[in-house]
Amino acid sequence: MNLDDLLAIDVHTHAEVSRNGHGSLSPELFEASATYFKAHPRPTIPEMAAYYRERRIAAVVFTVDAEHATGHPPIANEEVAESCAEHADVLIPFASIDPWRGRAGAREARRLVANYGVRGFKFHPSVQRFSPDDPMAYPLYEAIEELGVPALFHTGQTGIGAGVPGGGGIRLRYSNPMLLDDVAVDFPELRIVLAHPSFPWQDEALAVATHKPYVYIDLSGWSPKYFPPQLVRYANSLLKDKVLFGSDYPVITPDRWLADFDELEIKPEVRPLILKDNAARLLGLRG
Template identity: 50%
Template sequence: MVASLGPLREATERHFRTEVPLRTVDEMADEFRADDVLAVLLAWDAETAMGLPPLTNDFVASCVERYPDVFTGFASVDPWKGRAAVAELRRAVTELGLRGLKLHPSCQGFAPNDRRFYDLYATAVELDVPVLFHTGTTGLGAGVRGGGGIKLGLSRPILLDDVAADFPELTIIGAHPSWPWQDEMLAVAQHKANVWLDLSGWSPRRWSPELVKAVLGPLRDRALYGSDYPFITFAKWLDAFRSHGPDAAVEDQILRGNASRLLGLDAG
């Protein structure tokens, strides 16, 4: 991860107001096992836009293979690599066993609704895997002059509306509460039944009243727990989430049930 984030790692730590100690895969597995958490490990490939080496799908798959009780994984591909990106997504799912695709429009430098990248979505539909899009601001490049060249507008949730409409069979997950465009994300998710919410990367104590109402109400069947570990720990996220008073059934849906249904996991 250190090499893949390059000089932006320190800016990200400042953004989250935390210093992230380096951990081995073994240490991470022990930590998640102690918290009874199944972690979704994310690969990373923004090589074209950022010039940094990928955190590869093979590495993520090797971690999942080593600790299948605590890890599952999502692939990443660089959208600008065209046919090679499509082929890599297919390999990551069919050969490596990864369960989804993670894309970061701002860091990868592409607009989600640009039709040049539609072959990726068509392949995800064919493979029956969800696509997780980063939405909203990002800690990467935050506080750096020029933001490290990262353009936030590429991660506006409204851009996903076109994708959801053009690919009704594609399951789309909007990652993070999408600040400062939370209302856009809620509008898209409430209008398009193939759009889900990921709740990572933003303390529930900072959620808007509209987001709390949606997550505990009409979108409770399509809301997914996430922490953005290591920047936010499971314990801190859960304590903040419980401050909103979810009942036991809704809490179980968001922490386990929805993800189990979406990814075909054992809910236990």
């Protein structure tokens, strides 16, 4: 990967379909998500690579393993990693391990990093139906901390399950970023990314990221024109080295996100930090 040739690094994209057509979510949750976010294509990983290569943007790619909570088998982490390796000029593989797997999940994390080049791990507490501060997940966090790779957590409201009776069993409270403050205390060297503007807990996310040195915020899932003013203010100042560009592709395209970001009042010297430099440092792509 030639960093100097890249315009940006998108730290938040989803592999929604496997090479054999298996979806990352159940049909019911996919249907509800499509209604909430509007219908969108579900590209394969090679199609994602072509899309990002054309734009000279690198992308972190992951799926979500929530089989314990949903009963739906995930897209295999090995497939995500192998497909990303075939397009290593633009794609960066993350894995997702259901935290309910306990110590077996920790062993799996070590294997995926050692044998498949995985560069980080994705969690979705609301979909995976666990509280991030539950000690059940601690063996997995311990492994990730030892491996020196980041853990990215969905925070705030989610469109998944929106409109389904009972929200499809998804509890929003699990995605309060304040629950990750305990994780940052108990694993002080773990790099934690709070994904999305964390509605309705934006101030909590800013507080945790400001207080804990290895907690970051990605800006995915929202058009920048809807960012709350305090998020923009902190991104321009106290958190300028800890805020990351993310789109949530394919739900939101980087084309739309970047066009709206151009209109945001971000200092010229901060823009390259958010778009590429902070992510390159976090992911170990540049010292």
